[in-house]
Amino acid sequence: MMSEQYGILLVSHVTELADGLARLLKQVAQDITVKAVGGAVDGGIGTSFDKVMAALEEMEEPDVLAFYDLGSAKMNLKLVSEMTDKKLIICDAAFVEGAYLVAVLLQADTPFEKIREQLQELYVK
Amino acid sequence: MMSEQYGILLVSHVTELADGLARLLKQVAQDITVKAVGGAVDGGIGTSFDKVMAALEEMEEPDVLAFYDLGSAKMNLKLVSEMTDKKLIICDAAFVEGAYLVAVLLQADTPFEKIREQLQELYVK
Amino acid sequence: MLTVETTKTWLSLFIEKLEMNEKYLNTLDESIGDGDHGANMLRGAQYLKAKLAEDTQSGSAELFRMAGMSFIQKTGGAAGLLYGQAFLHMSQSLQEGDDLLGILASGLEGIKKVGQAELREKTLVDVWIPVTEDVRNKRLTLDRINEHVISTKDFKAKKGRAAYVSEQLNGHVDPGAASCGYFFEAMLEAGVYDE
Amino acid sequence: MLTVETTKTWLSLFIEKLEMNEKYLNTLDESIGDGDHGANMLRGAQYLKAKLAEDTQSGSAELFRMAGMSFIQKTGGAAGLLYGQAFLHMSQSLQEGDDLLGILASGLEGIKKVGQAELREKTLVDVWIPVTEDVRNKRLTLDRINEHVISTKDFKAKKGRAAYVSEQLNGHVDPGAASCGYFFEAMLEAGVYDE
Ligand SMILES: Nc1ncnc2c1ncn2[C@@H]1O[C@H](COP(=O)(O)OP(=O)(O)O)[C@@H](O)[C@H]1O
Ligand SMILES: Nc1ncnc2c1ncn2[C@@H]1O[C@H](COP(=O)(O)OP(=O)(O)O)[C@@H](O)[C@H]1O
Ligand SMILES: [Mg+2]
Ligand SMILES: [Mg+2]
Ligand SMILES: [Mg+2]
Ligand SMILES: [Mg+2]
Numbered sequence: 059m060m061s062e063q064y065g066i067l068l069v070s071h072v073t074e075l076a077d078g079l080a081r082l083l084k085q086v087a088q089d090i091t092v093k094a095v096g097g098a099v100d101g102g103i104g105t106s107f108d109k110v111m112a113a114l115e116e117m118e119e120p121d122v123l124a125f126y127d128l129g130s131a132k133m134n135l136k137l138v139s140e141m142t143d144k145k146l147i148i149c150d151a152a153f154v155e156g157a158y159l160v161a162v163l164l165q166a167d168t169p170f171e172k173i174r175e176q177l178q179e180l181y182v183k
Numbered sequence: 184m185m186s187e188q189y190g191i192l193l194v195s196h197v198t199e200l201a202d203g204l205a206r207l208l209k210q211v212a213q214d215i216t217v218k219a220v221g222g223a224v225d226g227g228i229g230t231s232f233d234k235v236m237a238a239l240e241e242m243e244e245p246d247v248l249a250f251y252d253l254g255s256a257k258m259n260l261k262l263v264s265e266m267t268d269k270k271l272i273i274c275d276a277a278f279v280e281g282a283y284l285v286a287v288l289l290q291a292d293t294p295f296e297k298i299r300e301q302l303q304e305l306y307v308k
Numbered sequence: 309m310l311t312v313e314t315t316k317t318w319l320s321l322f323i324e325k326l327e328m329n330e331k332y333l334n335t336l337d338e339s340i341g342d343g344d345h346g347a348n349m350l351r352g353a354q355y356l357k358a359k360l361a362e363d364t365q366s367g368s369a370e371l372f373r374m375a376g377m378s379f380i381q382k383t384g385g386a387a388g389l390l391y392g393q394a395f396l397h398m399s400q401s402l403q404e405g406d407d408l409l410g411i412l413a414s415g416l417e418g419i420k421k422v423g424q425a426e427l428r429e430k431t432l433v434d435v436w437i438p439v440t441e442d443v444r445n446k447r448l449t450l451d452r453i454n455e456h457v458i459s460t461k462d463f464k465a466k467k468g469r470a471a472y473v474s475e476q477l478n479g480h481v482d483p484g485a486a487s488c489g490y491f492f493e494a495m496l497e498a499g500v501y502d503e
Numbered sequence: 504m505l506t507v508e509t510t511k512t513w514l515s516l517f518i519e520k521l522e523m524n525e526k527y528l529n530t531l532d533e534s535i536g537d538g539d540h541g542a543n544m545l546r547g548a549q550y551l552k553a554k555l556a557e558d559t560q561s562g563s564a565e566l567f568r569m570a571g572m573s574f575i576q577k578t579g580g581a582a583g584l585l586y587g588q589a590f591l592h593m594s595q596s597l598q599e600g601d602d603l604l605g606i607l608a609s610g611l612e613g614i615k616k617v618g619q620a621e622l623r624e625k626t627l628v629d630v631w632i633p634v635t636e637d638v639r640n641k642r643l644t645l646d647r648i649n650e651h652v653i654s655t656k657d658f659k660a661k662k663g664r665a666a667y668v669s670e671q672l673n674g675h676v677d678p679g680a681a682s683c684g685y686f687f688e689a690m691l692e693a694g695v696y697d698e
Contacts, residue, residue, distance in 0.1 A: 075203030075279070078221075082197045082252065085228050085342055086469060096203070103210050104539075104579040107587075127207065127279050129663055130581035136617045137575060137584055152277030152307050154200070154252050159472055166473040176472075180307050182277050210537055211664060229344075229384040232392075254468055255386035261422045262380060262389060287667040301667075 064164055065091035065119035067146075068157055069110055069131040073097040079154055087161035093117055110134045114142055121145045125157040132183075150183040189289055190216035190244035192271075193282055194235055194256040198222040204279055212286035218242055235259045239267055246270045250282040257308075275308040310408055314500045315368040319360065319375055321494035326353040326487065336483035340430075340470040345387060345483035352383035352391070372399035386423070386468055387432065387484045391491075393418040394436075408501060412440045423467065430463040430470060432484035439492045448501055450493060457481060457489035505603055509695045510563040514555065514570055516689035521548040521682065531678035535625075535665040540582060540678035547578035547586070567594035581618070581663055582627065582679045586686075588613040589631075603696060607635045618662065625658040625665060627679035634687045643696060645688060652676060652684035 066083065070076035076096035083092045095113040098104030110131075114122060122144055126132045132148060139146040149156055156177055163173045191208065195201035201221035208217045220238040223229030235256075239247060247269055251257045257273060264271040274281055281302055288298045326333075326349045333346030356378035366374065372395045380392030397418030401411045416436050425431045438456045442448035460482040464474040470482070495501055521528075521544045528541030551573035561569065567590045575587030592613030596606045611631050620626045633651045637643035655677040659669040665677070690696055 070203070070207075072203040072207045074199040075207060078195070078197040078200030078203055082195075082200060082228065098579045099577070103207065103537075104543075106579065107575045107584065128283070130584065133581055133584040133617050137588060152305075153279040155277055155307055158253070162469065162472040166476050168473065168476070180277075182280055182305050182307060223384040224382070228342075229348075231384060232380045232389065255389065258386055258389045258422050262393060284667055287664065291668040291671050293668065293671070 065117045067124040068094045069126040070096035083161040087165035151180040156180045190242045192249040193219045194251040195221035208286040212290035276305040281305045318498035323353040325490035339480045348385040352379040355382040369402035430465040430482045432488035435488040460485040512693035518548040520685035534675045543580040547574040550577040564597035625660040625677045627683035630680045630683040655680040
C-alpha cells in the first residue's frame with residue numbers, strides 16, 4: 059500500500075494556513091497521513107526548526123513528501139533532512155496545488171514515478 | 184496610490200486556509216486590502232457564491248485581483264464577476280505564491296503591468 | 309409544451325429525483341471526487357422546493373431565475389454553480405421568447421462560460437450537448453438520455469478533482485452527468501418536450 | 504589565534520553587537536523584507552548567551568555546535584537557519600583540526616547548501632565570501648569588512664522576500680549582510696584572526 063510508505067508534510071509560516079490546507083487534503087485523501095506544521099515558536103508568523111523536526115518524526119511513513127510556502131520554510135526542511143533517517147522529498151511545487159495533487163494521487167494508489175511526473179508541472183519555485 | 188485602486192481577494196474551500204494566507208500577506212503588505220473568504224455556507228469545506236459576492240462588495244477598491252485554490256472557487260469568481268460593477272481580475276496563478284507576490288509588489292507601488300508580467304510565471308492552472 | 313405548468317412540473321420532478329438519488333450521486337462522486345455531489349444537489353433542490361411551494365404567480369422565466377439563484381446560492385461545489393448559471397441563462401432566453409431548443413442552447417452557453425468544459429471531458433456537458441442535439445433532431449427518449457449518461461464511463465476527466473486521476477477513472481459514470489440525466493428525464497416526463 | 508578563549512570572546516562580541524543593533528537590523532529589513540531580522544537574531548543570540556554563561560568546559564568545536572543549535576532552534580526566519588547551519592559546519596571543521604580559513608570555508612558551504620545563494624544576490628554570502636578571501640590573502644581589516652557590507656547596496660536581491668521587488672531595492676544594505684559584518688568584526692576584535 060502506497061499510503062503506508064508515503065506521507066505528506068506541510069510547512070507554512072502561518073499555523074492556520076498549514077492546518078487549513080491539511081483539512082482540504084484530508085477530504086480527498088482520507089487514508090493518507092497529512093501532517094501540518096506552521097508558525098514560529100511563539101505562534102507568530104515564521105517557521106521553527108524544532109516544530110518541523112518534531113512533526114516529521116511523529117510521522118510513521120518512511121518517505122515523506124514535503125511542501126512549503128516560502129523560502130525559509132524550505133531551509134528548515136533542508137536542515138531537517140540532514141538530521142533525519144527518513145527520506146524527505148522536498149517539493150518545489152505550488153504549495154496548495156502541489157500538495158493537493160499529491161494527496162489525490164497517493165489516495166488513488168498512483169505509482170510514485172507518475173506522481174513525480176505530474177507534480178513537475180506545478181513547479182514554480 | 185496603487186493601494187487605493189487595487190485590492191486582493193482570496194477564495195478558498197477552507198476558511199482557515201484563506202484567513203491564514205491573508206495573515207501571511209498582511210505582514211508584507213500592511214497598506215493593501217486583503218480580503219479572505221472560504222468554506223461553504225455551513226462553514227464546511229466548499230465555496231459559497233453569497234460569501235464571495237459579499238466579500239467582494241465589502242472591498243473599497245474598484246479593481247480586485249482574485250486568487251483561488253481549486254476550480255469551483257474559480258467558478259464562483261466567474262459568476263460573481265458577471266454580477267458586479269467592480270473590475271475582477273481572476274488570476275490562475277499558484278494560490279499562495281501568486282497572492283504573496285502580488286501583495287509584496289502592490290505594497291511596493293509596482294506598476295500593474297509589471298505585476299502582471301511577474302505573475303505570469305506563477306500560472307499553474 | 310413549455311408552459312408555466314409544465315415548467316413547474318419539470319423543476320419539481322428534477323427535485324424529486326435528486327431527493328431520491330442523493331446517496332447514489334454521492335457514491336458516484338466518491339469514486340472520482342469528494343463524494344458530495346448528491347448532498348450538494350439536494351441542498352439546492354430543497355431550497356428551490358420551498359420557494360416553489362410558496363410561489364403562485366411566477367412565469368416560466370421567473371421560475372428558472374428562481375432555480376438559478378437557488379442552485380448558485382445553496383448548492384456549494386462546482387455542479388451547483390453550473391446548473392445555476394445554466395438556469396439563469398435559460399431564464400434570460402425564455403424572456404426573449406426562445407423555444408425549448410433555444411433555451412437549452414442558452415443554458416449550455418452559461419455552463420461553458422463558467423466551467424469551460426468541452427465534450428468528452430467527463431462532465432455534465434457530455435449529457436447536455438447530445439440531449440440538445442436530440443431535441444434538435446426530434447429523437448429524444450429516456451433510453452437515449454440514459455445512453456448519454458452511461459457514455460461518460462469511457463471518458464477521461466479533465467475538469468475538477470477527477471482530472472487528477474483521470475486514467476484510473478474509466479468505467480465510472482460521472483456524477484454530474486448522472487444528475488444531468490435526471491434533469492432531462494424530468495423534462496421528458498413533464499411533457500415539456502413534444503416531437 | 505583560535506583558542507577556546509578567543510572563540511568564546513568571538514561569539515560573545517557577536518552577541519553584544521546583535522543586542523546593540525537590533526533596531527538597526529530591523530530597520531534595514533523593513534525596506535527589503537518583513538522587518539524582523541534584528542529581532543530574529545536577538546532571539547538566537549540571547550539563548551546562546553545564556554548557554555555560554557552556564558558553560559565552563561566546552562572546547563571550540565563544542566561552542567560552535569552550541570551556537571549552531573541555538574540559532575537554528577531559536578532565531579526563526581531565514582538568516583538564523585543559515586547562521587546556525589554555518590556554525591554547525593564550522594564546529595565539524597574545528598573537530599577535524601582545520602585552521603580559520605578552513606573553518607570559514609566550511610561555514611560557507613553550509614550556508615550555500617541550505618540557502619543556495621550565489622555572490623551578488625544581496626545576502627550575507629556577499630560578506631562571507633569576500634571576508635574568507637581576505638583571510639586567505641591576509642588582508643582583512645575592519646574597513647574591508649565594512650566595504651563588503653556596503654557593497655550589497657548595489658546588488659539586486661534574488662533570494663527571500665526582497666527578490667520580489669529587487670529593482671526597487673538598490674541603495675539599501677542587506678540586513679543579513681549587516682549582521683554578518685558584525686560577526687566578522689567580532690572575529691577581528693576577539694583576536695581570532697592574526698596576519
Ligand atoms: N468545469 C466543469 N465544467 C462542467 N462540469 C463540471 C466542471 N467541473 C465539475 N463539473 C461537474 O460537476 C460534478 C461535480 O459536482 P460536485 O461534486 O457537486 O462539486 P465539487 O466537485 O465541487 O465537489 C462533476 O461530476 C462534473 O460533472
Ligand atoms: N537563500 C539565502 N541565502 C543566503 N542568505 C539568505 C537567503 N535568504 C535570506 N538570506 C539572508 O537572510 C536575511 C533575512 O533574514 P531574516 O529577516 O532574519 O529572515 P526572514 O527573511 O525569514 O524574515 C537576508 O537579509 C539575507 O541576507
Ligand atoms: Mg463533489
Ligand atoms: Mg465538493
Ligand atoms: Mg526578515
Ligand atoms: Mg521573517
